[in-house]
Amino acid sequence: MASSNSLPLYERFGHKNTLHKVMEFIILILLLSLLVYRLLSFNNHGLSWPIAFLCELWFTFICVVTISNKWNRVEHKPYPDRLLQRVPKDELPAVDLFVTTADSELEPPIITINTVLSLLAVDYPTNKLACYVSDDGCSPLTFYSLVEASKFAKIWVPFCKKYNVQVRAPFRYFTNNSKLSGHKNSSMEFKQEWKIVKDEYEQLSNKIEDAVRKSINPSDIIESDFSVFSNIQRNNHPTIIKVVWENKEGHSKQSVPHLVYVSREKRPKHPHHAKAGAMNVLTRISGLMTNAPYMLNVDCDMFANNPSIILHAMCMLLGSKSENENAFVQCPQVFYDGLKDDPFGNQMIVLWKYTAQGISGIQGPFYSGTGCVHRRKVIYGLFPNNVKFGDTNPKIINNGKSTNEELLNTFGKEFTKSAADALKGKAESPDMLSKSIEAAYQVAGVGYEYGTHWGKKVGWMYGSTTEDVLTGLSIHNKGWRSILYSPNPPAFLGCAPTGGPASMTQQKRWATGLLEILLSENCPIFGTLFASLQFRQCLAYFWILSWGLRSVPELCYAALTAYSIITNSHFLPKGQEPAYYIPIAVFVIYNMYTLSEHLRTGLSIRAWWNNQRMGRITTISAWLFGVLGVILKLLGISETVFEVTRKDQSTSSDEGTEDTEAGKFTFDESPAFIPPTTILFLQLTALATALLGLQPPARDGVGSGSLENMCSVLLVVCFWPFLKGLFGPGKYGIPLSTIFKAAGLALLFYTLCRY
Numbered sequence: 001m002a003s004s005n006s007l008p009l010y011e012r013f014g015h016k017n018t019l020h021k022v023m024e025f026i027i028l029i030l031l032l033s034l035l036v037y038r039l040l041s042f043n044n045h046g047l048s049w050p051i052a053f054l055c056e057l058w059f060t061f062i063c064v065v066t067i068s069n070k071w072n073r074v075e076h077k078p079y080p081d082r083l084l085q086r087v088p089k090d091e092l093p094a095v096d097l098f099v100t101t102a103d104s105e106l107e108p109p110i111i112t113i114n115t116v117l118s119l120l121a122v123d124y125p126t127n128k129l130a131c132y133v134s135d136d137g138c139s140p141l142t143f144y145s146l147v148e149a150s151k152f153a154k155i156w157v158p159f160c161k162k163y164n165v166q167v168r169a170p171f172r173y174f175t176n177n178s179k180l181s182g183h184k185n186s187s188m189e190f191k192q193e194w195k196i197v198k199d200e201y202e203q204l205s206n207k208i209e210d211a212v213r214k215s216i217n218p219s220d221i222i223e224s225d226f227s228v229f230s231n232i233q234r235n236n237h238p239t240i241i242k243v244v245w246e247n248k249e250g251h252s253k254q255s256v257p258h259l260v261y262v263s264r265e266k267r268p269k270h271p272h273h274a275k276a277g278a279m280n281v282l283t284r285i286s287g288l289m290t291n292a293p294y295m296l297n298v299d300c301d302m303f304a305n306n307p308s309i310i311l312h313a314m315c316m317l318l319g320s321k322s323e324n325e326n327a328f329v330q331c332p333q334v335f336y337d338g339l340k341d342d343p344f345g346n347q348m349i350v351l352w353k354y355t356a357q358g359i360s361g362i363q364g365p366f367y368s369g370t371g372c373v374h375r376r377k378v379i380y381g382l383f384p385n386n387v388k389f390g391d392t393n394p395k396i397i398n399n400g401k402s403t404n405e406e407l408l409n410t411f412g413k414e415f416t417k418s419a420a421d422a423l424k425g426k427a428e429s430p431d432m433l434s435k436s437i438e439a440a441y442q443v444a445g446v447g448y449e450y451g452t453h454w455g456k457k458v459g460w461m462y463g464s465t466t467e468d469v470l471t472g473l474s475i476h477n478k479g480w481r482s483i484l485y486s487p488n489p490p491a492f493l494g495c496a497p498t499g500g501p502a503s504m505t506q507q508k509r510w511a512t513g514l515l516e517i518l519l520s521e522n523c524p525i526f527g528t529l530f531a532s533l534q535f536r537q538c539l540a541y542f543w544i545l546s547w548g549l550r551s552v553p554e555l556c557y558a559a560l561t562a563y564s565i566i567t568n569s570h571f572l573p574k575g576q577e578p579a580y581y582i583p584i585a586v587f588v589i590y591n592m593y594t595l596s597e598h599l600r601t602g603l604s605i606r607a608w609w610n611n612q613r614m615g616r617i618t619t620i621s622a623w624l625f626g627v628l629g630v631i632l633k634l635l636g637i638s639e640t641v642f643e644v645t646r647k648d649q650s651t652s653s654d655e656g657t658e659d660t661e662a663g664k665f666t667f668d669e670s671p672a673f674i675p676p677t678t679i680l681f682l683q684l685t686a687l688a689t690a691l692l693g694l695q696p697p698a699r700d701g702v703g704s705g706s707l708e709n710m711c712s713v714l715l716v717v718c719f720w721p722f723l724k725g726l727f728g729p730g731k732y733g734i735p736l737s738t739i740f741k742a743a744g745l746a747l748l749f750y751t752l753c754r755y
């Protein structure tokens with residue numbers, strides 16, 4: 001792809017942020033002085049002093065890591081026009097598109113097919129794309145929906161390209177443009193086509209809705225295709241691979257990319273490795289069918305919102321100085337129809353902006369599971385120094401040699417040739433998908449991976465419920481870099497979980513998975529010591545992998561607050577000491593700092609507050625339980641499982657009544673709600689003790705003071721949703737059993753404090 005045209009295909013811009021850096025340093029200095037104060041006054045205080053010291057040591061360390069993470073924030077800008085000038089359209093590299101779904105109830109098929117349709121319609125030559133859908137739910141409904149969607153795609157894809165439609169997920173397109181009036185394009189032809197396409201989409205969604213409601217049996221419709229689904233159990237069934245649509249027309253205005261449905265074999269006694277397992281099967285099947293050198297993967301709810309995204313990603317992957325620089329391009333996770341002011345604190349807008357851009361300036365963003373384009377070679381375990389374009393003897397294992405035997409041991413028999421081709425950069429694929437179906441069945445079986453390196457050295461890595469971070473880490477360990485790309489409009493949009501329980505499930509899984517990595521042989525420290533992970537990237541990984549661990553110091557600090565008031569002792573400096581102002585200053589500056597991050601991102605004060613509050617709630621509920629989950633796993637008592645997050649169907653505008661309720665916190669029987677409820681009870685008890693003058697006399701003359709009281713009030717304010725939950729009806733109320741358990745724990749704590 002050499003060309004005289006030497007303009008770069010993408011550029012990198014740094015952000016200066018002096019004010020933030022100054023604030024970060026002030027906070028760090030204040031925290032350090034608090035530590036010094038603790039050390040100087042270590043004697044004459046009880047047990048609360050060392051506990052507070054350890055907590056503050058942790059907070060200080062996290063502060064240092066955060067400073068490192070955000071030190072050089074960078075952004076990237078691609079130049080697709082330059083790419084198109086340099087590479088003729090039909091010489092652009094092929095890209096395989098992966099969509100995963102796992103449960104047709106939690107992940108309604110209409111959502112999945114919208115994602116698929118948006119991918120099929122991206123602005124990229126259709127003969128260079130192939131879309132593979134993995135269905136771990138083995139659901140005939142999902143399959144039926146895909147078959148119907150592929151028929152609709154034949155008018156949808158050409159329509160989008162002809163009129164340069166911006167949002168190519170039809171459900172979004174038609175809710176945003178539900179009336180033709182006010183549309184930019186007003187030609188007669190457009191109006192007619194728009195109406196036809198809209199009608200067709202309505203029919204499609206009605207069909208799927210009907211099928212979901214069981215009023216029609218999908219098997220009546222395409223019988224022969226459906227027989228394989230009869231009497232099938234989700235967790236015990238053979239592989240099903242169906243070429244839903246094969247593009248035999250090449251690249252033309254009317255053509256639609258290949259679409260393949262895959263439900264890999266599942267057997268109760270064989271581990272399936274959740275999403276990581278599904279991704280590896282997709283990698284192999286696509287390797288046999290199309291073997292594209294690049295692979296995009298999205299979760300079933302993450303539709304392509306920016307039709308140029310693949311072209312843009314290609315700029316960054318093809319435009320690096322050498323091919324051995326960037327392993328993958330990750331787009332931020334952005335959500336559509338996000339609730340106003342982020343009441344559940346899970347839209348992560350500030351996180352993606354400040355932290356991810358910062359890490360982008362070190363070795364590159366973490367791989368976050370969706371909205372990411374990988375080089376296939378990288379997924380096959382290649383090291384950057386082994387990649388030479390068209391290298392005839394690629395080395396997978398970093399010892400300089402790769403024999404056929406190595407390939408066989410690594411990838412398995414049926415896959416040796418495909419892997420060798422991909423590693424060599426040979427882009428030959430069979431001219432007919434159906435020719436490779438038989439081999440595809442073999443690589444999708446439960447037994448295929450035994451004796452190979454899938455999940456260990458190549459492919460998506462096993463051993464964590466956050467397989468994404470683990471897979472990205474193994475790539476960074478090899479010395480690869482990665483790129484964060486945040487285009488406007490956002491590349492992909494998905495659904496953020498709403499309601500308390502769904503958020504808790506997700507956060508618990510993340511905390512578990514991340515901690516699993518930290519406590520395994522994949523701990524990033526080894527990556528820095530023995531492999532090519534940069535030191536600051538190691539810190540960045542530590543920052544995310546330790547999310548769950550944060551619950552411990554936060555819980556201790558909250559408990560100390562109550563303990564001090566109940567026993568009339570103190571763990572924070574007293575009014576007459578100069579150190580009194582340290583915690584106050586930390587509190588004020590830290591909040592100004594986070595507030596300014598939110599305001600600069602265009603978010604409201606309310607959104608800032610919600611994020612602060614949910615930060616505290618999530619940490620001592622879901623994250624704490626994540627830690628417990630890992631401890632149980634380490635003790636061999638239980639296994640960690642991948643619980644899929646519920647994806648709510650888009651709340652359309654006519655459900656206005658629901659809106660005000662949507663942001664309200666909801667509860668279920670989950671034990672994760674016990675610790676926050678307990679903490680709330682403890683603070684209320686403590687404050688009541690203080691207000692009613694029931695505190696025992698202070699032992700050393702200095703009892704609890706204003707700082708402890710302020711802390712306690714602050715905690716009550718943070719846990720306000722739980723206070724309301726004590727009295728809320730139905731799902732808005734904390735279940736009685738949870739309340740009793742929490743009250744019991746609080747009483748136990750109180751008694752232990754007093755005696």
Ligand SMILES: O=c1ccn([C@@H]2O[C@H](COP(=O)(O)OP(=O)(O)O[C@H]3O[C@H](CO)[C@@H](O)[C@H](O)[C@H]3O)[C@@H](O)[C@H]2O)c(=O)[nH]1
Binds near residue numbers: 298
């Ligand atoms: O056994 C499984 C379980 C899940 N999935 C798919 O994995 C994706 C992510 O699941 P979801 O429940 O939406 O989890 P989230 O917490 O929203 O996902 C984030 O976190 C996960 C790791 O915890 C990553 O895998 C995801 O890519 C990332 O978006 C979905 O497409 C699922 O269909 C499977 O294919 N098989």
Ligand SMILES: [Mn+2]
Binds near residue numbers: 299301494495645
């Ligand atoms: Mn998701």
